[in-house]
Amino acid sequence: MAVTNDTIIQKMINELNQAKANSTDQVKMIKHIENVRLLCDLFVDDSTVDANEISPEEMKAMIGAQTNPVKQDKDKKSIINHDEANGDSLFDF
Numbered sequence: 001m002a003v004t005n006d007t008i009i010q011k012m013i014n015e016l017n018q019a020k021a022n023s024t025d026q027v028k029m030i031k032h033i034e035n036v037r038l039l040c041d042l043f044v045d046d047s048t049v050d051a052n053e054i055s056p057e058e059m060k061a062m063i064g065a066q067t068n069p070v071k072q073d074k075d076k077k078s079i080i081n082h083d084e085a086n087g088d089s090l091f092d093f
Contacts, residue, residue: 005043012039 019032054062
C-alpha cells in the first residue's frame, strides 16, 4: 500500500505544528524536527540527487539573472600622466 504525497505533507505539517507548540522544550522540538527530516527523505532519494552538482537553473535561481556582467578592461591605460608616478594607484611609488 503506497502512501500519497498529500498524506506525507500533512504529517510534516503536523510535526512542524507540534515542534512549534513545544518550542520551549528543546528536546521535544528537536525530536519533531527530526521526524520532519525523515518524512522529507521519503521524497528525496539520495541515489538520484547529487548534492555537489548544481544545475544552471538552480544557479540562476540562487544568484539571479545577470544581464550585464561587469567586465574590466585590463588594456585601458591611465590618461593622467604624473611625473615620477609608477602606476594608477596612490600606493604605487
